[in-house]
Amino acid sequence: RGIEPPDGFPLTPENIRFVNYVFDYFLKKANPSALGMFDLDRMFSSPGSQDLDLLKKTLGRVERRYLPLMESVLKRHEKEKYRVEPLLFLALMRQESRFDPLSISQVGAAGITQIMPGTGLLLGMTAIFQPPYFKKAREVMLKERTMKARALKLIREPKEFCREEDARKARQFMQEALSWKKKREALYRRYKRELLSHKRDDRLDPEKAIDAGYRLFSELMRGQRGDISLALAAYNAGSRAVKKYNGLPPYPETVTFRNRVLRYYRQYLTKMGWMSADGRPGT
Structure with missing residues (x-):
């Protein structure tokens, strides 16, 4: 190693x-x-x-x-x-x-x-620099990861038959993950912009x-x-x-x-x- x-x-x-x-x-x-x-x-x-x-x-x-x-x-x-x-x-x-x-x-x-x-x-x-919305960004990221993990679990689990219901749920979870991703990216972009703006951070x-x-x-x-x-x-x-x-x-x-x-x-x-x-x- x-x-x-x-x-x-x-x-x-x-x-x-x-x-x-x-x-x-x-x-x-x-x-x-x-x-x-x-x-x-x-x-x-x-x-x-x-x-x-x-x-x-x-x-x-x-x-x-x-x-x-x-x-x-x-x-x-x-x-x-x-x-x-x-x-x-x-x-x-x-x-x-x-x-x-x-x-x-x-x-x-x-x-x-x-x-x-x-x-x-x-x-x-x-x-x-740790504004209130920074904690929210972390929570949003965890929700994004949870939805993505649920979708991948449904897709990867070995099944004798591919069930249409599982595919529908996986798609729904992935769409929710993408929605949370957009919110997460917006919050972190705001954080970066404001942090660089005042620069009062050790x-x-x-x-x-x-x-x-x-x-x-x-x-x-x-x-x-x-x-x-x-x-x-x-x-x-x-x-x-x-x-x-x-x-x-x-x-x-x-x-x-x-x-x-x-x-x-x-x-x-x-x-x-x-x-x-x-x-x-x-x-």
Whole structure:
């Protein structure tokens, strides 16, 4: 489940349940010497991986812009049990927002590290834009998902005969889901427009966002015992989803998020000369 080589087989929503099972079984049964032969989704270790001055000389212009902020964040949290490797966290930010501090997702996550309002409050942020209709948008989204799930269940359930009544109900549920979808999209468009209009939100402050995102990811790394893939999945889909599936959730968005972050991480490692193109440690 580690970083795939260029000609390897990436994780997909279709194969992730099988991979979770095999990976979990291997961790439980393999002896220490066998476990030591694989990276097992652990962070890359290099003497220069925490040297931000070295990173500044090698990385691109966009990444270099945020290294000073990362440096202050790393100093504040240098005693954390899981000090996240800077290149890994840069890869996370690249996937989350393309380093855009004003990025806002379709569900209200905001900033360079894409923090949700509720998560921001839990992380100690005080200025969070959370109007009354934001909660309504969440409720509308859940109704949309419920109707869609009901429709798909009727369509996918094996039946000896395809009943016309089931097809009619499935169509009705899907139409209701589309109706809720339009309402949900309208509410989140309004939220994005108003948030960008007044900008009084800690998540749009790059330094505060990087600090909060780093603390969150560091805590997730600790909770997942240093497993990058599981920590990334928890960052994207929540720790409950990781626990529910005993591994990466089979959500297309989450699997894609994990794959791309690790791809960017590998690109950075390769650029620094710490990993070869075939995924082996560099010289």
